[in-house]
Amino acid sequence: MNSIIEVRDVSKAFGGVQANSNISLNVAEGKITGLIGPNGSGKTTLFNSIVGYHPIDGGSIKFENREISKLRVPQIARLGLLRTFQQTRIYGEMDCVKNMLISVPHRKATFNDMFKRYPSDLMERANHLLEFVGLYEKRNLLAGDLSFGQQKLLEFAMALMNEPTVLLLDEPTAGINPTLINGLIDRLRRANTEFGITLLVIEHNMRVIMNMADNIYCLAHGEMLASGTPDEIQNNQAVIDAYLGAH
Amino acid sequence: MSTDQTSWIVYVLVLIAGIVAPLVFPSYVNQISVLWLMILFALTWDIVGGQMGYNSLGNIFFFGAGMYVSAVVQIAIFTDVGAYTSARGGEQLVLDYGDYFLGLFAGIGSAAIACVLFAIVLGWIMLGLRGPYFAIGTLGVALAARELAGTWEWIGGGSGIAMPVYPGLPDEKSLVFYILFFVLAVLTFLYVRWLYSTRFGLAINAIRDDEEKAEAMGIHTMRHKIVAWAISAFFLGMSGAVFGNVTGFVEPLEVAFPAATFGIFMVVMSLLGGKGTLWGPVIGATVFHVIKEVTWTYMLGWQWVALGVLIIVNVVFFQQGILGWVKEKWPEKFGLVVDDRGASREASS
Numbered sequence: 138m139n140s141i142i143e144v145r146d147v148s149k150a151f152g153g154v155q156a157n158s159n160i161s162l163n164v165a166e167g168k169i170t171g172l173i174g175p176n177g178s179g180k181t182t183l184f185n186s187i188v189g190y191h192p193i194d195g196g197s198i199k200f201e202n203r204e205i206s207k208l209r210v211p212q213i214a215r216l217g218l219l220r221t222f223q224q225t226r227i228y229g230e231m232d233c234v235k236n237m238l239i240s241v242p243h244r245k246a247t248f249n250d251m252f253k254r255y256p257s258d259l260m261e262r263a264n265h266l267l268e269f270v271g272l273y274e275k276r277n278l279l280a281g282d283l284s285f286g287q288q289k290l291l292e293f294a295m296a297l298m299n300e301p302t303v304l305l306l307d308e309p310t311a312g313i314n315p316t317l318i319n320g321l322i323d324r325l326r327r328a329n330t331e332f333g334i335t336l337l338v339i340e341h342n343m344r345v346i347m348n349m350a351d352n353i354y355c356l357a358h359g360e361m362l363a364s365g366t367p368d369e370i371q372n373n374q375a376v377i378d379a380y381l382g383a384h
Numbered sequence: 385m386s387t388d389q390t391s392w393i394v395y396v397l398v399l400i401a402g403i404v405a406p407l408v409f410p411s412y413v414n415q416i417s418v419l420w421l422m423i424l425f426a427l428t429w430d431i432v433g434g435q436m437g438y439n440s441l442g443n444i445f446f447f448g449a450g451m452y453v454s455a456v457v458q459i460a461i462f463t464d465v466g467a468y469t470s471a472r473g474g475e476q477l478v479l480d481y482g483d484y485f486l487g488l489f490a491g492i493g494s495a496a497i498a499c500v501l502f503a504i505v506l507g508w509i510m511l512g513l514r515g516p517y518f519a520i521g522t523l524g525v526a527l528a529a530r531e532l533a534g535t536w537e538w539i540g541g542g543s544g545i546a547m548p549v550y551p552g553l554p555d556e557k558s559l560v561f562y563i564l565f566f567v568l569a570v571l572t573f574l575y576v577r578w579l580y581s582t583r584f585g586l587a588i589n590a591i592r593d594d595e596e597k598a599e600a601m602g603i604h605t606m607r608h609k610i611v612a613w614a615i616s617a618f619f620l621g622m623s624g625a626v627f628g629n630v631t632g633f634v635e636p637l638e639v640a641f642p643a644a645t646f647g648i649f650m651v652v653m654s655l656l657g658g659k660g661t662l663w664g665p666v667i668g669a670t671v672f673h674v675i676k677e678v679t680w681t682y683m684l685g686w687q688w689v690a691l692g693v694l695i696i697v698n699v700v701f702f703q704q705g706i707l708g709w710v711k712e713k714w715p716e717k718f719g720l721v722v723d724d725r726g727a728s729r730e731a732s733s
Contacts, residue, residue, distance in 0.1 A: 188600065214602030222600075228593035230660070231586070232720065239586040243602040251584045251608065274723050282720075299601060 141166040141303055141335050142187065142218070147196035147206075149179075149186055155359050156182040159196070162354050162364070164303065169329055169336045171350030173343075173370075175379055179359040180339045181223060184305055188220045189213045201302070215244050217302035221309065223339075225288045229281025233272055233291055236280050237263035240295040263298060270294045270324060286313045290321070297328060303335040304328070310342050318342070322349055347371065355379070390663070402566050406559060413558045417630070419673045420562075420569040424623050425646065426653035426665030427572050428616040433651065434659030435585065436612050437592030438511070442522030443620060444647035445506075445529050446499045448640030450621030451628035452533060453498040454491030455545045458629075461487050462548075469540040477548040484551050492625040499621025500614045507610040514595070523643065530641035544635030547628055561630045568626065572619045577662060579615065588612050592660070649676075656698050658707030667706050 142164035149157040156179045164170045174180050186193045189210045198206040200218050208216075228236050238255050267273045270290040275283060280291055289309065296304055309325065310318045322345055328334050340346040346353065347367040354364045357379040363370060370376055402420075406413045425447075432438045459465050459477060468475055479487065506525060513521045534542045550557040579585055587608045590598045599605050628634045641647075649672065657668020672694075679690040698705070704712060711718050 210599045211602050211605065214600055219602075220600055222597070226594050226597040226600075228590045228597070230593050231589050235586055235589070239583070239590045239598075239603070240601055243604060246604060248607070251587065251604075251611065252579075252582045254582055277719055277721055277723060279720060295601070 139166045140164060141201060142337065143197075143199040143202075144183070144187065145197045145199075147183070147186055147198060148194045149182055149191070150194055157186065157193075157359050160356070160359075160361050161196075162361070164335060164337050165352065166335055167329075167333065168351040169325075169338065169349050171346040171353035171367075172337060172339045172356065173341070173346060173353060173376075174356035174362070178356040178379075180356055181307060182359075183356070184220060184307055184339065188218065188305065211243075214299075215242075217242075217244070217300070218305070219296055219299055219301035219303070220305040221292050221296055221307060223307040223311065225285065225292050227280040227283075227288050227291050227295070229279065231280060232278060233267060233276045233280055233283075234260070234263055236291060236295055237267060237298050240298040242300050266294045266297050267291075269297070269327075271320070286317055289313055293321075293324070293328075297332065297334070300332075301334060303337065306336060306338045306340075308339050308341060310340065310345050318345065325349060399570075402570070406562050410555075413555075413562050414630075415673075415677055417558070417562045417565045419670065420565040421623055421627065422649065422653060422669040422673045423666050424565075424569045424572050424619060425650035426657065426669040427569075427576055428619050429650040430654045430659055430661075430665045431576060431579070431588075431616050432609075432612050434654050434661070434664070435580065435592065436588040436609065437595075438609065438613075439515075439519045439651070440522040440613075441519045441643075441647065441651065442524070442526035443616060443650060444641055444643050445522070445526040446502065446617040446620035447624035447627070447646065448526075448529060448533070448636070449502055450495035450499050450624030451634050451640045452539055452545075453621070454495040454625030455547060455628055455634045456539060457494045458487040458491040458548055459545070461490060466538050469538065469545055476546060479548050479551060481551050484548060487548060488625075488629060491629075492622050495621040495625035496618050499617040499624075503614040503617035504610055507613045511606065511609040511613065526641055526643045526647060530636045530643065533636035533640060540635070542636065544633055544639070547632050547634060549632070550629075557630075561626060564626045565623075568619065568623055573666065575615070575619070580662060584608065584611070589660075652695055652698065655703070655705055656694075658705030658709070658711070661705075661707045661711070664705055664707040671706070 140163040144160060144162045146159045146161055147157055148159055160183055172180050172183070185191055187198055189205065189208050189212070193206055196206070197204060200213070200216060205213050205216070228239070238259060241259060264273060264276065267276050270293060272287060272291055272294065275287065280288065283291060289312070293309065310321055313321060325336065326349065329336055338346065338350065350367055352364070353367055353370045355362045355370060355376045362379055363373045363376050365373070405416050409416065429440070429443050432440050456465055459468050462477060462479065462483065468477070510518060510521050510525065533539060539545060587603055590603060591605055591608060595605060624640070628639065631639050634640055653668040653672045654665045655668070656672055657666065658664030675694060676691065679687040683690055702709065
């Protein structure tokens with residue numbers, strides 16, 4: 138299986154805090170890869186490094202065999218590597234349909250495209266995806282007026298609208314009530330199988346990630362602790378110690 | 385896509401009002417001209433301040449820059465600018481109709497182009513700043529421009545430039561410039577109305593709501609920000625060129641870069657009417673201008689106090705502005721509704 142994202146020996150420090158040291162991981166094309174670890178273990182820092190939110194101190198990050206560690210956030214997003222945020226971010230003062238429409242891919246956007254209108258098939262696609270996440274009836278409401286869980290779903294739909302190759306999800310189920318979580322897992326899986334989007338998911342909910350991921354990486358204290366299939370990770374003593382606290 | 389659902393009757397009424405007003409109130413032609421200028425101010429400020437969320441306190445820079453560019457062009461066509469300004473008004477440019485209007489339109493055109501270029505260069509530098517830093521930075525630009533213009537002798541320095549003299553009678557001049565302001569304001573309105581219906585409108589709204597998210601979604605944020613400011617500058621530059629000719633005299637402090645009056649008025653008018661809406665700036669400018677003219681006439685000596693009270697009430701109790709308040713009160717009128725019919729659609733799919 139081809140690696141679509143290759144992270145090699147990436148390090149990142151904030152002042153004296155070594156958030157990531159020599160992290161390497163591969164995200165297999167077309168698969169769901171999980172990233173777990175206790176709070177403060179450097180998962181979100183690694184995400185931020187991959188999407189170009191901050192420069193890295195050393196190492197290399199390749200996306201589709203292209204070095205991206207020197208590129209900036211919008212450039213990487215336009216390559217088709219998209220992330221969602223841990224603290225859900227949507228455009229609060231715009232209605233859901235507008236949130237969707239502005240999320241179309243900007244890969245080939247030229248200067249003149251700025252002043253075009255949206256063709257009706259995009260509108261149809263926006264509505265279709267809103268339906269996919271169950272927000273169709275609320276499509277004319279301001280995104281800021283939706284509940285937190287609904288905003289999370291909207292953010293996910295916006296990401297799908299962008300037709301990414303790889304989607305990095307930072308805790309997609311955090312703050313969503315347990316009954317909605319099952320629906321969300323199902324939708325993430327469908328995004329993977331039906332739309333062919335490779336997923337890299339940070340998740341604290343073990344039931345979710347063990348069910349969903351093909352391969353899991355576990356970080357602790359900024360270092361790569363273990364990697365393997367969900368079964369291997371669940372039986373890895375180092376991972377159990379990191380989560381439960383070894384003595 | 386803020387598709388404008390305003391009834392065509394409103395447009396017809398505004399057009400009729402614009403055409404009839406100078407005939408019905410001949411003695412108020414100048415005041416009504418300034419009303420159209422105020423509407424243009426509020427509309428152009430709102431592109432960047434309201435729709436894009438970048439609160440500029442320095443948009444007056446483009447007004448003054450346009451005025452100076454136009455002045456220089458209008459004079460340079462007929463005589464040497466340095467010699468003309470060093471005469472300190474001792475020399476006057478008296479032209480016939482053909483030459484005057486040739487100069488005027490050349491001036492307005494160059495002002496528009498020059499201001500777009502200024503906006504691109506300044507935008508490249510300033511639009512990296514966010515929030516209050518952008519506001520203070522842009523204010524700095526306006527104040528610096530004012531000081532520079534005051535020391536640059538070639539454009540008259542502190543003593544300013546006398547503009548070419550209008551070849552006709554004063555009443556005729558008022559009417560001609562009334563038409564210019566009216567046409568400029570209408571063009572600005574129609575332009576932004578179209579602009580907000582394109583992808584551009586959505587993109588700058590997205591930048592306003594969450595710029596970091598917009599970047600993470602791959603939107604060309606810098607490109608949109610610079611173009612938005614350049615559009616503002618385009619119309620402001622032309623309005624400055626026209627205003628300089630109305631006053632007949634351009635100097636840096638009170639006419640070209642009045643940062644504390646016009647510069648603040650444009651912000652206040654947008655906030656009053658409801659920023660980030662199409663009609664808000666128009667309503668805000670109209671209400672503000674009427675209140676201002678009335679207090680200037682009947683409360684002379686207290687006019688600044690009255691204006692201050694208006695601003696405080698607006699900012700403290702009424703932040704969403706007139707249209708914003710209406711939108712909050714009757715959201716369903718603006719299409720912000722739950723669509724119950726959608727339930728059947730979802731069930732069937």
